[in-house]
Amino acid sequence: MSKAIKNPVSGAAASRPYVVHETTSMVNDLLVPYETYFKSPLARLGAIKQGLRSGAIADLLQVTGATQIDIAKWLDITEPTLRKHIQGSRELNQGLSEHIIQLFELFDKGLDTFGSLDEFKSWLKHYNPGIDAVPFDLLDTHTGISIILTQLIRIDYGVLA
Template sequence: MSKSIKGHVASRGSTPAPVKPYVYESTATFMVNDLLVPYETYFKSPLAKLGAIKQGLQAGALTDLLRVTGATQVDIAKWLDITEPTLRKHIQGSRELNQGLSEHIIQLFELFDKGLDTFGSLDEFKSWLKHYNPGIDAIPFDLLDTLTGISIVLTQLIRIDYGVLA
């Protein structure tokens, strides 16, 4: 069977398995979901979030953040208000991140999780982030350097979910 034909075919026997024409999740979406899984408990429980912030996230959270957001190290350093060399030092380090960085990273993960939920595609959400939004009178991407800015963007995503765009 041609690679261009979508669907699944049984490897043995003559009866093909049913075709699933409406399943369009890409492997990139699955990878992002896998990267977000360890952080999802923080989105659902404020106490779990607080505990993780106080304990400090592992340095690997920065690598996960780079992968989930697709942002450059320059962007991530700007969002977290640290220099690029400091970001690289944290990425290569094995110590827990401080509370401020941990909180900001968790909020960014929560935002990207919500964006994926709202838009159904990480690429569509990233595109939306980079365009001017009249509802918040800003480009959402430019607000990710503060917790208040992230909160504003999250609120806008909730408004989109409910169809309240003005």
């Protein structure tokens, strides 16, 4: 279900209304607690050192729409360990916390670049000549995520070659 946002200047619906999908709205709500970490390196460092709450993995599953198998692969942990983290109440270790924050930042940027989570997820799963890889296959390393973020910035600026 989508809804048109009224043009704030005229108060009327724009001729080409900005469409917000309920899924996108839900994802934005899930990303709100993590957005501070995208903007402030010190806040990010503090969160990494303290460890994210274990519920961050459940949030990651919802934001990405990925399977538990995919998330476990990205985080380099087994599925049983992933399930223990999801059900647990302890803070995550620094490595997992850092990787999860980077994934949240990537999906936030992807949503911003493509305007639709579904379009971003589709882009992730197709070969990209700019990085000579399928972006989805790079989500298991910090360097891979950085390469994808750089490519999203290039897309924003129209530099595709």
